[in-house]
Amino acid sequence: MAGARKRTSSAGRSAPKNRQVPWLLIGAIVVVLALIGGIGFFLFDRSAQISPWRPSQDNRDPSLAIPGIVLQAYEGQHHVTPEQRVAYDRTPPFGGPHDGYWAACNGQVYPQPVRNENMVHSLEHGAVWIAYDPARVQGAALDTLTAKVQGQNQMMMSPYPGLEQPISLQSWGHQLAVPDATDPRIDQFISSLRGNPNGVFPEVGASCDALGPGAFDPANPPPFEGQPYPRDALPMNYQGTSGAGGMGGAG
Amino acid sequence: MTASSVTSQVSPPEPPDVDDHDDDHGGWWSDSPGWAKAVVAVGAVLILLLVGGLAGAVIGQRTAPTYAPAAGSVDVGFLQDMSVHHRQAIQMAVWERSNTTDPALRQLAFDIESSQTQQLGMMQGWLQLWEQRGETAPGQYMAWMGMPMPSMPGMATEADLQRLRASTGQPLDVEFLQLMLRHHEGGLHMMESAAAQASVPAVRTLATSMVTTQTAESQTMTQLLAARGAAPLPMN
Numbered sequence: 001m002a003g004a005r006k007r008t009s010s011a012g013r014s015a016p017k018n019r020q021v022p023w024l025l026i027g028a029i030v031v032v033l034a035l036i037g038g039i040g041f042f043l044f045d046r047s048a049q050i051s052p053w054r055p056s057q058d059n060r061d062p063s064l065a066i067p068g069i070v071l072q073a074y075e076g077q078h079h080v081t082p083e084q085r086v087a088y089d090r091t092p093p094f095g096g097p098h099d100g101y102w103a104a105c106n107g108q109v110y111p112q113p114v115r116n117e118n119m120v121h122s123l124e125h126g127a128v129w130i131a132y133d134p135a136r137v138q139g140a141a142l143d144t145l146t147a148k149v150q151g152q153n154q155m156m157m158s159p160y161p162g163l164e165q166p167i168s169l170q171s172w173g174h175q176l177a178v179p180d181a182t183d184p185r186i187d188q189f190i191s192s193l194r195g196n197p198n199g200v201f202p203e204v205g206a207s208c209d210a211l212g213p214g215a216f217d218p219a220n221p222p223p224f225e226g227q228p229y230p231r232d233a234l235p236m237n238y239q240g241t242s243g244a245g246g247m248g249g250a251g
Numbered sequence: 252m253t254a255s256s257v258t259s260q261v262s263p264p265e266p267p268d269v270d271d272h273d274d275d276h277g278g279w280w281s282d283s284p285g286w287a288k289a290v291v292a293v294g295a296v297l298i299l300l301l302v303g304g305l306a307g308a309v310i311g312q313r314t315a316p317t318y319a320p321a322a323g324s325v326d327v328g329f330l331q332d333m334s335v336h337h338r339q340a341i342q343m344a345v346w347e348r349s350n351t352t353d354p355a356l357r358q359l360a361f362d363i364e365s366s367q368t369q370q371l372g373m374m375q376g377w378l379q380l381w382e383q384r385g386e387t388a389p390g391q392y393m394a395w396m397g398m399p400m401p402s403m404p405g406m407a408t409e410a411d412l413q414r415l416r417a418s419t420g421q422p423l424d425v426e427f428l429q430l431m432l433r434h435h436e437g438g439l440h441m442m443e444s445a446a447a448q449a450s451v452p453a454v455r456t457l458a459t460s461m462v463t464t465q466t467a468e469s470q471t472m473t474q475l476l477a478a479r480g481a482a483p484l485p486m487n
Contacts, residue, residue, distance in 0.1 A: 036294075202467065
């Protein structure tokens, strides 16, 4: 009977052939399309999971790829006393000598500006510090930033009067200024640097908790002192700093 | 016989080996448009690639022992030894933090305590994942460095610890600084060896960060000791 059908088709080659539904061909095409779609989805899904902003052995400091990132190498572990000041080379500072008492960086949202020397020590412990200009960042923008900090270890935020751009992010040796709170580079900076285990900041695994009154009290932090720096402020070449003397000599 | 009758009629376009089986559908392949053939060909290539990729992944998983280092390896030996080493540092730091009257020493002790507690957790977690015991077997310290020892350099003796706990005020701070400085310096060689030789990248990274942190802390403690008119202890 197959031969009969075939014979008919060969008699009028073009017209009757259209009646013949090529199920095998259609099936093969459907399978191939499903395969391509599946592989495509798998690859897309995987690439979405492997964030380019997550530190890894192959990508030890992803922040290097963030447009506008500013880098500066600093030595860690140089301490000053609570009475001393440091003439920092950057605004806000992101490395250099610092107070022996680190500022609490366990998700602290400081309502007031905090002394530079304490904040820089928290950067040494792997914290990301969001500084914002209180005159230009308010309302919804401030809420957006707060949500990135509150309850997050190794995060802290404080107003910083006189910033050049409305928002400035600091990590030890890294800084990024951005114009508004929705800038995607904010999350890229945080993901790349906060708690990065690859030695981009000096003290991996160090605490962000404060010991309270007598040390650093998050409810009553030492007040911010702006520029110009006083004549006796310590220079960035680490002379006159260190833990010697015992007053500011904590880790 | 059906096939032969077909062959006799349509023989020029169809090769004989195809129509033996495909008589029901005729020459669906040769009759198919070019684009459909291309789609099917791409599909065949993809299937081959998938099979090859899966096979490679399975073989790759079997031959990746670096993520479960064996007992006696540098990774396991270092993590077990350093767990013991860290536990004693934490013990001394907790005592100093709770009993010193110097806020700067309290802060230093808390920094050491919290950092090393965090690192101890990482080390214990990896050992548990690799199904290894959490600390070195007695008398087998530093065997992974080729020289099994009854103890590790820098470790405080029970008499040291009793002296620490019996002290108060500045003598307590001096005892603490002396014991912790020797403890840091005694562990340095192990950390440097692991930073250079461990097979698991995360272990090398952790050991490297220990070297950085403790070298800096040792400088601070040396200065704090000098400021109190005391000298470091000789290495034990």
